[in-house]
Amino acid sequence: xxxxxxxxxxxxxxxxxxxxxxxxxxxxxxxxxxxxxxxxxxxxxxxxxxxxxxxxxxxxxxxxxxxxxxxxxxxxxxxxxxxxxxxxxxxxxxxxxxxxxxxxxxxxxxxxxxxxxxxxxxxxxxxxxxxxxxxxxxxxxxxxxxxxxxxxxxxxxxxxxxxxxxxxxxxxxxxxxxxxxxxxxxxxxxxxxxxxxxxxxxxxxxxxxxxxxxxxxxxxxxxxxxxxxxxxxxxxxxxxxxxxxxxxxxxxxxxxxxxxxxxxxxxxxxxxxxxxxxxxxxxxxxxxxxxxxxxxxxxxxxxxxxxxxxxxxxxxxxxxxxxxxxxxxxxxxxxxxxxxx
Amino acid sequence: xxxxxxxxxxxxxxxxxxxxxxxxxxxxxxxxxxxxxxxxxxxxxxxxxxxxxxxxxxxxxxxxxxxxxxxxxxxxxxxxxxxxxxxxxxxxxxxxxxxxxxxxxxxxxxxxxxxxxxxxxxxxxxxxxxxxxxxxxxxxxxxxxxxxxxxxxxxxxxxxxxxxxxxxxxxxxxxxxxxxxxxxxxxxxxxxxxxxxxxxxxxxxxxxxxxxxxxxxxxxxxxxxxxxxxxxxxxxxxxxxxxxxxxxxxxxxxxxxxxxxxxxxxxxxxxxxxxxxxxxxxxxxxxxxxxxxxxxxxxxxxxxxxxxxxxxxxxxxxxxxxxxxxxxxxxxxxxxxxxxx
DNA sequence: CCGGTTCGTCGAAGCGCTTCGACGAACCGG
DNA sequence: CCGGTTCGTCGAAGCGCTTCGACGAACCGG
Numbered sequence: 001x002x003x004x005x006x007x008x009x010x011x012x013x014x015x016x017x018x019x020x021x022x023x024x025x026x027x028x029x030x031x032x033x034x035x036x037x038x039x040x041x042x043x044x045x046x047x048x049x050x051x052x053x054x055x056x057x058x059x060x061x062x063x064x065x066x067x068x069x070x071x072x073x074x075x076x077x078x079x080x081x082x083x084x085x086x087x088x089x090x091x092x093x094x095x096x097x098x099x100x101x102x103x104x105x106x107x108x109x110x111x112x113x114x115x116x117x118x119x120x121x122x123x124x125x126x127x128x129x130x131x132x133x134x135x136x137x138x139x140x141x142x143x144x145x146x147x148x149x150x151x152x153x154x155x156x157x158x159x160x161x162x163x164x165x166x167x168x169x170x171x172x173x174x175x176x177x178x179x180x181x182x183x184x185x186x187x188x189x190x191x192x193x194x195x196x197x198x199x200x201x202x203x204x205x206x207x208x209x210x211x212x213x214x215x216x217x218x219x220x221x222x223x224x225x226x227x228x229x230x231x232x233x234x235x236x237x238x239x240x241x242x243x244x245x246x247x248x249x250x251x252x253x254x255x256x257x258x259x260x261x262x263x264x265x266x267x268x269x270x271x272x273x274x275x276x277x278x279x280x281x282x283x284x285x286x287x288x289x290x291x292x293x294x295x296x297x298x299x300x301x302x303x304x305x306x307x308x309x310x311x312x313x314x315x316x317x318x319x320x321x322x323x324x325x326x327x328x329x330x331x332x333x334x335x336x337x338x339x340x341x
Numbered sequence: 342x343x344x345x346x347x348x349x350x351x352x353x354x355x356x357x358x359x360x361x362x363x364x365x366x367x368x369x370x371x372x373x374x375x376x377x378x379x380x381x382x383x384x385x386x387x388x389x390x391x392x393x394x395x396x397x398x399x400x401x402x403x404x405x406x407x408x409x410x411x412x413x414x415x416x417x418x419x420x421x422x423x424x425x426x427x428x429x430x431x432x433x434x435x436x437x438x439x440x441x442x443x444x445x446x447x448x449x450x451x452x453x454x455x456x457x458x459x460x461x462x463x464x465x466x467x468x469x470x471x472x473x474x475x476x477x478x479x480x481x482x483x484x485x486x487x488x489x490x491x492x493x494x495x496x497x498x499x500x501x502x503x504x505x506x507x508x509x510x511x512x513x514x515x516x517x518x519x520x521x522x523x524x525x526x527x528x529x530x531x532x533x534x535x536x537x538x539x540x541x542x543x544x545x546x547x548x549x550x551x552x553x554x555x556x557x558x559x560x561x562x563x564x565x566x567x568x569x570x571x572x573x574x575x576x577x578x579x580x581x582x583x584x585x586x587x588x589x590x591x592x593x594x595x596x597x598x599x600x601x602x603x604x605x606x607x608x609x610x611x612x613x614x615x616x617x618x619x620x621x622x623x624x625x626x627x628x629x630x631x632x633x634x635x636x637x638x639x640x641x642x643x644x645x646x647x648x649x650x651x652x653x654x655x656x657x658x659x660x661x662x663x664x665x666x667x668x669x670x671x672x673x674x675x676x677x678x679x680x681x682x
Numbered sequence: 683c684c685g686g687t688t689c690g691t692c693g694a695a696g697c698g699c700t701t702c703g704a705c706g707a708a709c710c711g712g
Numbered sequence: 713c714c715g716g717t718t719c720g721t722c723g724a725a726g727c728g729c730t731t732c733g734a735c736g737a738a739c740c741g742g
Contacts, residue, residue, distance in 0.1 A: 009463065011698055022722045027700060034701095035719060054461030058408065059698035061399030062727045072446065074430075086426065090415075093448045102464065105413065105446040107434045120395030122350060122728095123443065230631035231601075260572075264605050290571035352728055363692045368730060375731095376689060400728035403697045463698095 010053045019047040030055070061122065070096055070311060071104045071124040073114070073138075075131030084256070084284050084300045085130070088152075091304025092128060099312045101125075112141050119145045126311045128152065132163070133200045148314040150307045153202045158322045162314060164307045167325035168203045168282070171296045172210025174330045175252040175280045178294070180218045183339035184250035184278060187215060188241055189224040190262065191254050197226055207254050207282060223248070227255050234261035235268075242269055249339055253281040263291055263335070274337035285331070292334035302326055351394045360388040371396070402463065411437055411652060412445045412465040414455070414479075416472030425597075425625050425641045426471070429493075432645025433469060440653045442466075453482050460486045467652045469493065473504070474541045489655040491648045494543040499663045503655060505648045508666035509544045509623070512637045513551025515671045516593040516621045519635070521559040524680035525591035525619060528556060529582055530565040531603065532595050538567055548595050548623060564589070568596050575602035576609075583610055590680055594622040604632055604676070615678035626672070633675035643667055 016023040021040060028034040029044040036044075047053075061067045072092055074085065093103045104124055106114050108131070115138060118124050126148035129138060132155050142149045143160060154163035172189070179187050189211045191197070192204040208224050215222030223245050227237040234257070242248065253262055259281050263273065271277040281288055285297035303326065310320050357364040362381060369375040370385040377385075388394070402408045413433055415426065434444045445465055447455050449472070456479060459465050467489035470479060473496055483490045484501060495504035513530070520528050530552045532538070533545040549565050556563030564586050568578040575598070583589065594603055600622055604614065612618040622629055626638035644667060651661050 009698085010461070012700095013698080023698090024700080024702095024723075025721060028721085031700080034721085037720060040720080052457075052461065054458055056403065056698050057462040057464040058399045058402030058729095059727090060462075060700080062397065062403055062729080063698075063700040065700095065727075067399065069445070089446065090448055090450075093446055094450070097451065103446045104410070105430065105434055105444045107431055109431075109435070110438065116393075117395055120351070120393065121398040121401075123398040232631060260601055290573060350728085353730095354728080364728090365693075365730075365732095366691060369691085372730080375691085378690060381690080397728050399699095400697090401730080403699080404728075404730040406697075406730095 009056060010051045012053070012055065014051055015044065015047045015053050018051060019044045065122070067123060067125050068100060069102045069104050069124045070308070071106050071118055071127040073106045073108060073127055073129045075108045084298050087284070087300035088130070088304045091301040092308055095305045095308040099308070101308075101312075112138055115141055115145065115147065119147045125315050126150070128307050128311060132202065135200055148311065150311045150314065152303060152307055154323060155202070156200075161322060162310050162320045162324070163322065164303055164310060164324045165203065165326065166298055166303065166328055168206040168328075169210035169213070170325070171282050171328040172207040172212075172252070172254075173214035174210075174296055174328055175282065176211050176214035176218065176220070176222065176250075178280060178330055178332070178336065179250035179252070179278055180214070180220045182250075182278065182337065185220050185339075186245065186248045187211070187220055187222045187250040187252065188245060188248045189222065189252045189254065190227045190238065190241060190258060191224055192226060193228050193255070194226040204254070211252055227253075227258050229255070229257040231261040234258045235265045238262055238265050239269060242271070249277055250336075251277055251279045253279060254283070256283050256287060259283055259287050259291070259293065263293070273335050278336035280330070280336050282328075288331070288333070294331065294333045294336040296328045296330050299326055350397060351392045353394070353396065355392055356385065356388045356394050359392060360385045406463070408464060408466050409441060410443045410445050410465045411649070412447050412459055412468040414447045414449060414468055414470045416449045425639050428625070428641035429471070429645045432642040433649055436646045436649040440649070442649075442653075453479055456482055456486065456488065460488045466656055467491070469648050469652060473543065476541055489652065491652045491655065493644060493648055495664060496543070502663060503651050503661045503665070504663065505644055505651060505665045506544065506667065507639055507644065507669055509547040509669075510551035510554070511666070512623050512669040513548040513553075513593070513595075514555035515551075515637055515669055516623065517552050517555035517559065517561070517563065517591075519621060519671055519673070519677065520591035520593070520619060521555070521561045523591075523619065523677065526561050526680075527586065527589045528552070528561055528563045528591040528593065529586060529589045530563065530593045530595065531568045531579065531582060531599060532565060533567060534569050534596070535567040545595070552593055568594075568599050570596070570598040572602040575599045576606045579603055579606050580610060583612070590618055591677075592618055592620045594620060594624070597624050597628060600624055600628055600632070600634065604634070614676050619677035621671070621677050623669075629672070629674070635672065635674045635677040637669045637671050640667055 012023045012026050015026045021044060025040065026044050029036050029041050072089060096103050128150050130152045132151040132153035136155050139155045151161055151163045153165050176187055189208060191208060196204045211222055211224060225241050227234060253259055266273050266277055273279055279293065281293055281295040283295055288295035306324060310324065313320050353364045353367050356367045362385060366381065367385050370377050370382050413430060437444050469491050471493045473492040473494035477496050480496050492502055492504040494506050517528055530549060532549060537545045552563055552565060566582050568575060594600055603620065607614050607618055614620055620634065622634055622636040624636055629636035647665060651665065654661050
């Protein structure tokens with residue numbers, strides 16, 4: 001094929017020899033950091049192609065002090081929205097590739113030590129931290145290491161950081177506004193598992209705050225309640241909610257695992273959807289769409305793209321906003337309707 | 342802290358100076374490739390710790406011709422079992438870290454070009470390919486590039502490769518054996534979406550073959566049918582199946598998205614579970630356990646661990662078996678019972 | 683007690699890039 | 713037409729490691 005045994009590295013010297021120029025010239029053609037004549041450029045690029053040259057990543061990283069790799073620190077705990085994480089990860093990889101960067105996968109269980117290692121060894125140029133908690137132990141470390149980072153979610157103190165997230169507070173408001181606008185006066189939020197609130201996860205708290213604030217503002221009644229995972233648990237928690245508050249006609253669900261069970265359980269509890277109870281959810285759209293569920297989708301791809309874009313800006317030392325909130329939008333489907341008042 | 346500005350690299354020369362030895366000696370202490378006196382070793386290790394030294398990944402990769410990174414090529418297409426992928430990815434990262442390797446995330450949509458790039462730039466030492474199809478375009482490429490790889494799933498021709506997977510054929514047999522053993526004589530497989538069979542995905546085909554083979558062997562009747570995703574589609578496909586074969590009493594489900602809808606739809610079609618129809622699934626245990634579903638779990642963690650272990654052996658040029666099949670086991674729960682004959 | 687091993691350590695070379703300074707050639711304006 | 717810029721290219725140095733060969737020191741057996 002290219003006249004080399006498989007597995008043998010083609011080096012910049014090979015390209016230089018083939019094109020009849022100096023290695024540095026090849027480097028400049030590839031990086032565009034110095035002017036190169038059109039003639040030389042085409043010759044070099046042709047040699048690059050015929051030899052199948054790819055710069056050695058280690059050498060490049062060593063010489064340029066840039067790894068061209070970013071770390072994606074994934075959470076893997078109860079209450080995380082698994083499909084969202086996958087879509088997010090894909091968007092991150094794809095976007096990063098567009099900036100000529102690769103993505104190193106780090107799991108949260110390596111914890112702060114993982115960040116230390118990664119920063120110390122110059123394996124990556126920056127990190128994307130998912131599922132950031134209000135008081136996240138990795139955040140001060142990030143500051144201390146001077147490792148450029150972008151957070152998904154946001155901590156209590158975001159000074160000097162860059163955070164991206166859906167505006168969950170606004171999402172909560174949007175759900176309530178939609179229900180109140182349709183005439184509902186008693187609204188309930190069936191939220192994430194209690195453990196998620198307990199460890200201070202931002203999105204759960206912020207949605208709840210949005211629901212409560214909008215209800216106050218619009219003069220409707222709102223109760224909120226965590227909800228555990230698993231069909232049986234959901235049925236139990238939903239039944240308990242409706243037993244305590246039988247006059248609820250608007251239900252906001254923020255719990256991916258609860259969406260299916262909620263819709264199948266409501267009829268069993270004597271509530272038709274949407275005639276007796278309207279349901280809106282904050283959840284991935286794939287989950288909502290097949291059931292005809294009115295929802296505020298979590299724009300995983302958009303978050304991923306934004307996060308990478310912000311990180312790339314940080315890597316170029318451009319200023320970035322501390323907090324980037326993505327505007328939620330509500331998709332109306334069949335599970336929400338007016339009260340008929 | 343360590344007497345250095347944050348972000349400044351500590352190099353092996355710093356450690357050598359601090360410990361009063363040559364840089365090469367520090368290297369040998371860390372790699373263990375030459376005998377070092379106990380005294381020197383402790384002194385060097387102490388310096389490593391106080392200075393917070395981490396070898397520069399690029400320099401190390403360049404000098405040793407080993408990146409200490411493996412690539413995980415994820416699929417992201419219809420029909421993939423998302424939670425399984427996540428658990429698998431976690432197991433891969435954790436296991437790889439145990440071998441002092443990191444994991445680079447590559448998405449399948451970069452395709453063969455991604456493998457070329459990764460191999461050419463020596464970014465990784467080997468690759469893990471998920472969701473391998475019977476005729477996978479990446480497989481010949483892997484052979485050509487002489488890039489050590491381990492496949493999850495297995496292609497039609499596994500010569501010279503290393504494949505790991507659950508023994509899906511055996512899993513299919515196990516389901517049928519369980520049902521036949523309980524007295525069921527008419528069994529149906531509700532399988533993956535048609536697209537999954539069409540692109541020749543191994544696990545789907547092999548499960549189907551196992552179901553059919555065991556049914557033949559045991560003299561029971563078996564019909565198989567693909568099943569699309571989404572609650573409505575599942576209801577439709579299941580209803581069609583039961584309309585065509587109303588006397589089916591044993592149902593094998595291999596379709597993560599279908600499990601919930603199947604269980605909720607059967608009663609609506611006048612079939613009580615398990616009195617009228619027994620249901621067993623090949624699916625992640627998290628999905629089955631809360632519903633009391635009898636199932637053959639996909640051991641994602643085990644597959645991940647095995648895959649990494651095999652790849653590490655390949656990287657050390659040790660021989661590895663071409664095919665490693667993990668023995669499935671069936672967990673009996675509430676959705677399967679005897680026919681009462 | 684002396685010559686050959688083994689042990690422990692060192693210095694130098696080299697991995698494949700990027701980047702810096704240098705330097706002709708071409709260009710241009712007064 | 714000539715001196716100063718700009719353009720295009722080159723060679724050398726250096727990034728931070730690993731690994732090789734060398735070489736004293738310590739050890740050991742006959």
